[in-house]
Amino acid sequence: MNISKAEQRTLHALAQGGAILVEKDERGKIVFANCVTREGWFLADCTLGVFARLKKRGFIASAKSAPYRITYEGRAVVRPQLDNR
Numbered sequence: 034m035n036i037s038k039a040e041q042r043t044l045h046a047l048a049q050g051g052a053i054l055v056e057k058d059e060r061g062k063i064v065f066a067n068c069v070t071r072e073g074w075f076l077a078d079c080t081l082g083v084f085a086r087l088k089k090r091g092f093i094a095s096a097k098s099a100p101y102r103i104t105y106e107g108r109a110v111v112r113p114q115l116d117n118r
Contacts, residue, residue, distance in 0.1 A: 036110060039078040040087060044103060044111040046070050046079075052100035053084060053093060066101075 036044070047053070050071035055063045068079030084101075087093045092107030103111075 037083075037086075039080070039083045040092075041112065043068050043076060043079045043083055043087065044092060044107050046076050047093065047103035048108055048111050051076070052102055053079065054100050055084075069100075 043053075046068055052069055054067045054069060056065040056067075058064050063081070063084070066079060066081050066084035068076035070076060084093075087107070088101070090106075092104060092110060093101045094104050095101045
């Protein structure tokens with residue numbers, strides 16, 4: 034499956050234990066998404082558009098109001114990189 038570089042970087046950070054934190058407005062609509070790595074750094078490639086595409090394809094999900102994490106489908110799509118553990 035073809036995914037962009039920004040989506041690939043975001044999925045890779047999530048596969049290593051990161052999470053996506055979202056901010057919602059008063060109506061409950063998501064207005065901002067931050068990808069946080071397991072070390073606590075913010076990923077600049079994770080924009081609201083990247084977040085929406087990953088969520089639409091089912092590569093990320095949130096359960097019980099927790100931060101968004103990678104799903105099984107997302108792990109199957111992410112390509113391995115040298116710093117995988």
